Amino acid sequence: MVAVVLCAVAGCGVSAEDSPRAIEPPGGPHPVVTTPAVEPSGQLTVALCFVRDDALIRVDRRVTAPSTPDEQLRLLEAGPTSTDREAGLTTALVGVSRITGIRVTGREALVDVSNGQVGTGRTDEMLAFGQIVCTLTARTDVDLVSFLHDSRRLGVPRADGSLSTGPLTVSDYPVQR
Known part of the structure; x- marks a missing residue:
């Protein structure tokens, strides 16, 4: 009986070889x-x-x-990630008005901005305000966005080049996905 167990144990496993040898893979399709x-x-x-x-x-x-609206705008101000940048995404928020506060009243977000370069009519200014409007109106609790400076409504450029002091919606700025 002991001899049978020793033979069975000796037959299990990998045999020792003096040097390595190449092993050919078996032929045929292999499932992935x-x-x-x-x-x-x-x-x-x-x-x-x-x-x-x-x-x-x-x-x-x-x-x-x-995320609260304030936290979401902080993520926006932080800019695109490295993956986003590799996909060609940038931000127009650099060098434009700075966001100093936000509050939501009803379904309207009121965004306070510093004077910065508001009213220059530059394309990046329109894109910067568009970024904010697009970001905030993507929330389920915000339909409208207005910009304030010194507690007064601020005229900001829409995509068509006109200035608006009224609440803006995502339809004021064409957005792609």
Whole structure:
């Protein structure tokens, strides 16, 4: 009985060789097993709008908790990620008016801005305000965005070149996805 067990154990495993040798793979098709990409569970997304070729582009950014309008604008001001930049996205918020506060009244976001370079009519100014409007109106609790300076409504450029002191919507700025 002991001899049978020793023979069985000796037959198991890989035999020792003095030198390595190449092993040829077996012929025939081999099935490829792939695991589908799974989105991380428990994470949320917020919409941010950046710029590519003078057009507003909406992107979704993953966050771990629901964002307030203020937090969402901080993400926007932080600019595109390296992946976004590799995709050609930039921001027009650099060098334009600075956001100094935000509050939501009803379904309207009131965004306070410093004077900066408001009213220059520059294309990047229109894109900068468009980025903010596009980002905030992507929220479920905001339909309109108005800009204030020193507690007064500010005239900001719309995509058609006109100035508006009234509430703006995403329809004032064409957005691509």
